[in-house]
Amino acid sequence: QKEVEQDPGPLSVPEGAIVSLNCTYSNSAFQYFMWYRQYSRKGPELLMYTYSSGNKEDGRFTAQVDKSSKYISLFIRDSQPSDSATYLCAMSISNFGNEKLTFGTGTRLTIIP
Amino acid sequence: GAVVSQHPSRVICKSGTSVKIECRSLDFQATTMFWYRQFPKQSLMLMATSNEGSKATYEQGVEKDKFLINHASLTLSTLTVTSAHPEDSSFYICSAHPGQLSREETQYFGPGTRLLVL
Numbered sequence: 505q506k507e508v509e510q511d512p513g514p515l516s517v518p519e520g521a522i523v524s525l526n527c528t529y530s531n532s533a534f535q536y537f538m539w540y541r542q543y544s545r546k547g548p549e550l551l552m553y554t555y556s557s558g559n560k561e562d563g564r565f566t567a568q569v570d571k572s573s574k575y576i577s578l579f580i581r582d583s584q585p586s587d588s589a590t591y592l593c594a595m596s597i598s599n600f601g602n603e604k605l606t607f608g609t610g611t612r613l614t615i616i617p
Numbered sequence: 618g619a620v621v622s623q624h625p626s627r628v629i630c631k632s633g634t635s636v637k638i639e640c641r642s643l644d645f646q647a648t649t650m651f652w653y654r655q656f657p658k659q660s661l662m663l664m665a666t667s668n669e670g671s672k673a674t675y676e677q678g679v680e681k682d683k684f685l686i687n688h689a690s691l692t693l694s695t696l697t698v699t700s701a702h703p704e705d706s707s708f709y710i711c712s713a714h715p716g717q718l719s720r721e722e723t724q725y726f727g728p729g730t731r732l733l734v735l
Contacts, residue, residue, distance in 0.1 A: 538723055547623075547710050547726035548661070592660065596723075601649040601716030602666060605724055609660045 510608030527593035640711030647713035
């Protein structure tokens with residue numbers, strides 16, 4: 505069993521829809537949770553960063569962490585074609601500089617105009 | 618803030634040559650940088666952790682003599698693919714961590730370097 509499970513998709517939704525992306529994990533020691541967006545042939549871009557359980561909102565993006573269920577989500581409201589990308593969840597036990605991130609496999613998302 | 622650059626963005630070389638890729642943190646100092654490899658439609662695979670002023674730590678299965686890492690300053694790490702072969706063709710991405718615990722910090726990624734070995 506992988507430490508982090510993420511549905512690889514691909515996921516296609518019409519423009520304007522609400523998108524829900526999810527990851528589950530097995531290591532209860534994870535405390536820091538990230539979502540990265542990666543466009544084709546580009547490096548990952550940090551979208552959301554959360555610590556422990558709870559919600560965090562930034563514009564059209566909302567990140568949720570449920571540590572009791574070991575489940576994290578990223579919601580995208582009013583989805584736009586420019587949101588078409590691969591979304592990677594990542595997590596770590598601490599935010600020390602030398603700590604590795606554990607990544608999900610990424611979900612390929614396409615927003616259909 | 619938190620910008621990481623990589624150079625070159627794309628390189629094509631002949632089999633047997635060595636290729637150097639630079640990773641720079643432009644607006645922060647990074648005691649630790651990470652090197653990843655990514656194959657098409659796959660997730661990131663960590664190759665090594667680069668520590669300023671000390672030897673890099675390589676992941677299991679990554680040949681340290683083939684993938685030479687130098688982290689000579691707090692803003693620069695280099696990855697040299699020695700005697701490159703076609704199977705080394707891939708997308709190489711670096712990341713850097715500001716290393717400060719007083720605010721939210723995590724790894725910030727460079728734009729990647731696409732290596733094609735003929």
